Amino acid sequence: AQSVAQPEDQVNVAEGNPLTVKCTYSVSGNPYLFWYVQYPNRGLQFLLKYITGDNLVKGSYGFEAEFNKSQTSFHLKKPSALVSDSALYFCAVRGGFGTGTASKLTFGTGTRLQVTL
Amino acid sequence: KAGVTQTPRYLIKTRGQQVTLSCSPISGHRSVSWYQQTPGQGLQFLFEYFSETQRNKGNFPGRFSGRQFSNSRSEMNVSTLELGDSALYLCASSLGGNSARGEQYFGPGTRLTVT
Numbered sequence: 533a534q535s536v537a538q539p540e541d542q543v544n545v546a547e548g549n550p551l552t553v554k555c556t557y558s559v560s561g562n563p564y565l566f567w568y569v570q571y572p573n574r575g576l577q578f579l580l581k582y583i584t585g586d587n588l589v590k591g592s593y594g595f596e597a598e599f600n601k602s603q604t605s606f607h608l609k610k611p612s613a614l615v616s617d618s619a620l621y622f623c624a625v626r627g628g629f630g631t632g633t634a635s636k637l638t639f640g641t642g643t644r645l646q647v648t649l
Numbered sequence: 650k651a652g653v654t655q656t657p658r659y660l661i662k663t664r665g666q667q668v669t670l671s672c673s674p675i676s677g678h679r680s681v682s683w684y685q686q687t688p689g690q691g692l693q694f695l696f697e698y699f700s701e702t703q704r705n706k707g708n709f710p711g712r713f714s715g716r717q718f719s720n721s722r723s724e725m726n727v728s729t730l731e732l733g734d735s736a737l738y739l740c741a742s743s744l745g746g747n748s749a750r751g752e753q754y755f756g757p758g759t760r761l762t763v764t
Contacts, residue, residue: 566752566753568755573757574757574758575653575739575755575756575757575758576739576741576755577755578752578753578754578755581752622692636694636697636705636707637682637684637694637741637753638694639684639691639692640691641691642691642692
């Protein structure tokens with residue numbers, strides 16, 4: 533079975549400082565990894581994904597994520613946080629074809645990011 | 650291009666009733682997935698439809714069902730509602746095909762309250 537762990541319920545960071553939101557995963561075969569953000573009373577917005585290739589993936593709004601196969605991690609990062617980045621962030625994983633889970637996205641429990649002035 | 654739309658946005662039902670939620674995917678997207686989001690269980694996969702066929706199913710009771718039409722629009726139905734079915738129901742669409750590679754785009758959700 534595939535799973536995602538987001539070890540921090542909340543991350544607090546001051547505006548202008550770098551931020552990291554942690555994610556580790558477990559999946560059969562090659563992982564397809566995603567980050568989504570959710571603002572209050574809204575659906576999820578896609579930020580970025582890792583399919584293959586470079587371990588550093590760049591996405592929307594200045595976010596990037598680093599894929600580390602040996603540590604089975606996919607941490608979300610941003611060099612300089614903004615107050616408007618405050619939201620709920622979800623990491624998600626899918627298995628590849630042949631695993632029976634290619635069409636099933638499994639989410640972590642979410643990490644609330646709070647950016648303060 | 651218009652995003653994923655879900656109707657209704659809010660719904661209040663009584664225990665034992667049934668409910669149907671609707672989702673219109675992004676134009677050209679053939680895959681529609683449904684998720685349930687609750688504070689206790691987080692985001693849980695319900696099922697995915699591609700070209701009118703259910704391609705994968707999560708661990709939910711048979712009271713939860715869905716279907717997809719030829720225009721890719723999808724509906725999900727919950728029968729014999731229970732208090733625990735109160736949740737935000739999210740629909741997501743993607744191009745389909747090799748769906749593992751493509752990102753899903755989510756609608757705003759339907760907030761279902763069961764009293």
